[in-house]
Amino acid sequence: MALLQDIDDRGVATLTLNRPERHNAFDDALIAELTAALQAVGARPDVRAVVLAGAGRSFSAGADLDWMRRSASFSAEANIEDADRLATLLHTLDRLAKPTIAMVQGVAYGGGVGLAACCDIVIGGERAKFCLSEVRLGLIPSAISPYVINAIGARHARRYFITAEVIGAERALEIGLVHELVAEAEMPAKLAEITGAILLGAPGAQAAAKDLVFLCEGRPVDATLAQETARRIAALRTGEEGQAGLAAFLNKTTPPWVRRDV
Numbered sequence: 001m002a003l004l005q006d007i008d009d010r011g012v013a014t015l016t017l018n019r020p021e022r023h024n025a026f027d028d029a030l031i032a033e034l035t036a037a038l039q040a041v042g043a044r045p046d047v048r049a050v051v052l053a054g055a056g057r058s059f060s061a062g063a064d065l066d067w068m069r070r071s072a073s074f075s076a077e078a079n080i081e082d083a084d085r086l087a088t089l090l091h092t093l094d095r096l097a098k099p100t101i102a103m104v105q106g107v108a109y110g111g112g113v114g115l116a117a118c119c120d121i122v123i124g125g126e127r128a129k130f131c132l133s134e135v136r137l138g139l140i141p142s143a144i145s146p147y148v149i150n151a152i153g154a155r156h157a158r159r160y161f162i163t164a165e166v167i168g169a170e171r172a173l174e175i176g177l178v179h180e181l182v183a184e185a186e187m188p189a190k191l192a193e194i195t196g197a198i199l200l201g202a203p204g205a206q207a208a209a210k211d212l213v214f215l216c217e218g219r220p221v222d223a224t225l226a227q228e229t230a231r232r233i234a235a236l237r238t239g240e241e242g243q244a245g246l247a248a249f250l251n252k253t254t255p256p257w258v259r260r261d262v
Contacts, residue, residue, distance in 0.1 A: 003033045004055070010259070011048035012195050013041045013098075019064075020056025023107055027067035028082060035089045042096045049198045050096065051191065052119060053103040054112075059128070062110025068137075086111065087143045093118040094147055095214070097207040099198045103191060104128045105184055114144025117151040117177065120210065123190050124178035130167040132160045150217070152176050202241040202257050208232065 004016040015037050017024035026034070041047045054060050071082055093100065093115065102116040105125035113130050116122050132148065134141045141148065141161055149157045152175045160167060172178040182190050198206070212232065219225055236242045241257070248255040 002030045003037060005037055007041070007044075007047060010195070010199060011046050012051060012199075013044075013047045013049070014051040014053060015041075017052075017054045017060055020054075020058070022064060023058035023061035024054040024056070024112070025061040025064040025067075026111060027064040028085065030064075031085050031089050035085070035092055038089075038092045038096055042092075042098060045203075047098060048203055049099045049101065049195055051101045051103060051195075052093070052115060054105070056106075058106035058112075059102070059104040059108040060112030060115060061107050062112045062114075062133075083143060090114055090118055090143055090147060097210065098203075099206055099210070101191065101194060103187060104130075104178070105187065107131075109133055110141065111144055113177070114141070114147055117144065117147040121194060122178045122180075123187055123194070124169050124172060124181045125184035125187055126169055126181065127184060128169040128172065128178065128181075130172050130177060131164060133164045135162065136164045148177075200258055202245055202255065204239070204241045205236065205245075208236060 002017070002019055004018045005013070006016075007013045015034065017026065017030070017034075019025060019030070038050070041050055071079060074082060099121070100119040101121045101123065102119035103123050104116050106127055107129055108116055109129075109131045110133055113132055116130075132141045145157070145161070152160075156175045159165075167175070167177065169178065169181055173181045180190055180194075212229070215228065216225065237246075245255050247253075254260065
């Protein structure tokens, strides 16, 4: 199977790209499978977080060479449809109403960088290497560009889109592509730490908090934005989660979304 799926008893879903012999490069079939899997876990209320990982030594080498070779012979219309499917995958991952965590060990090239950039949190291993290599193939990192630019900023993107230099783990941390950098043996422990923190939060509030970032990014702080942010917090205060959370805090009890048995 090109994609492994697991949901543990805490509601943490792990989607693992499972083409280690090809460094988890993706083709049209894997794009469709991953998109469907993300849509499915996104619709499940029992799923609290989604982890995206790669089997073997690499996270993802980006586009599969055989798929790229086939796409070169597609008509213009078929190429657009093919590119649209990748764009849909990236948008689905970016806007998923669940916390998302990328576990990046080894290589993340091209579209693999895009997958990481779409996730809320990126844990990198000490061997992690990133590269936006498209220009060396006469291409551009087009579908992934909005997410990578959001992650590292336009200034860094201009450099790495143009040079296709390999970005080492330490540099990836410096420019914001990675949030946490640890030895590979310590990656599971760091993941457990972060998922543990996520599970203490209210799932509806986390989805709303993520959407709040999308509302505010790149917008001027004007009266319209101020009014909308005020409206959103007022709605949450009177909502079921907000009422339960405030009551638990004041009464020094455990809120209903925190499970005691895991």
